[in-house]
Amino acid sequence: MTIRYDGKVAIVTGAGQGLGRSHAIELAKRGAKVVINDLGGSVDGTGASSEAAQAVVAEIEAAGGEAIANGANVAKYEEVEAMVKQAMDTWGRVDILVNNAGILRDKSFSKGTLDDFKLVVDVHLMGTVNCTKACWEIMKEQEYGRIVVTTSSSGLYGNFGQTNYGAAKMGVIGMMNTLVQEGAKYNIKVNALAPTAGTRMTEGLIAEKAFDLLTPETVTPAVLYLVAEEAPTRTILCAGAGAYSVSKIVETDGMWLSPDEQTPEGIAAHWDQISSPEGEKVLNAGFEQSIKMTTKAATGLGIKLD
Known part of the structure; x- marks a missing residue:
């Protein structure tokens, strides 16, 4: 069975480059109309430009698809609301939300500033909250929604120098776990992607030969599966270099003490x-x-x- 998204509208944040660009292009190839959201900032979140988003829109349109660009900063709710309104005004619905936008401010906990910590949490965690909140009532009324939050091995297992990033990336898992319960009767499914990809955010951190294997295109199939009509829900799907696995939070049976x-x-x-x-x-x-x-x-x- 071929998975397609004909008649579906998708919003992909941080879609100007890397993983988000790959997700957006493949969704469009399979029939989705896509909002290409990208602030156009650098890896650390500074600066802004619409060029990257516009380039992805042009690429999708050249292939016969439909897409629009949006430069909302996901950390600012009023901008996110305007983005969702743009999607509704253009196509009348929002079916798929891929929360992908992110920045890095890597430093050890001792050396990192609280301002940097808050900024990373604002973009990764609150950015995911903002985008999901702006789409939630629409999806409830439609009785259809597929949401992906992007977590990370840094949140699930830890990574030196990434307390801020790891905290935010674990935060979206807690958010997912409850949204799954609240959205179930409205046919809203919420899942998490834990990607390993060779992007601007991982360049220089991984050996070159391994980096070459970690293409965004090998991660995107996991997103396409998680936003399909027959998707699972409450699943943490890990993906990288064409390998896929599921991460689970387990609790031991334990014992009672007198x-x-x-x-x-x-x-x-x-x-x-x-x-x-x-x-x-x-x-x-x-x-x-x-x-x-x-x-x-x-x-x-x-x-x-x-």
Whole structure:
């Protein structure tokens, strides 16, 4: 079955270059009408120019597709609202949102400034919040929406010098987990992409031969899958160099400690069992943890929970 997006309208942020450009071009090739959002700034977020976005629009139009350019700064909600209005005025709907825009201000936590930290969080986390918020009611009314947030191995696993970036990239996972629950009855699916690509943001960080394998075009199929009608939801799909995997947050089964052992010493004594991966599970909502803990306690205390 060929995945297509005929009749669908997509917004791709940070689509002037790199990953975003690749995502936008492929969505258009498969029938989507695309808003090419790009502030046109440098990797660190300074400067602005519409040239990159206009070039992508021209490329899509030359191939027979439909696209418009927009220079909204995703960190500014009023600009994002205007971008979504432009999409609605032009095509009357918004079906797909790919939150891709980002900047880097890499420094160790000791050397980095709070201003830089806030700026990175503003673009990656609040930028994702702003764009999603501006599209959310439209998608609810349509009873259709496909949203991708862009996370990173830096958020999922950590990366030296990227406390600001990692914090923002893990933040979008928390956002996704709840939006999935709130959007389910409206046929809104929300997923996360964890890309590894050779872009302006990774240049100089990776060996040249490996860098050459990490093309944006090898990541884009993951996005195309995550915004398809039959997409999964609440999935963290990792992609790079043509390899794909799923990252999951799991919780160990753990154990209940009797009241006299509910001490730091008791936890230390039973640490092997508390931290054992045997029986670990992916939880689908926060309350599942509460139910698990209270069930274990009730069993240990010999009481019934009605």
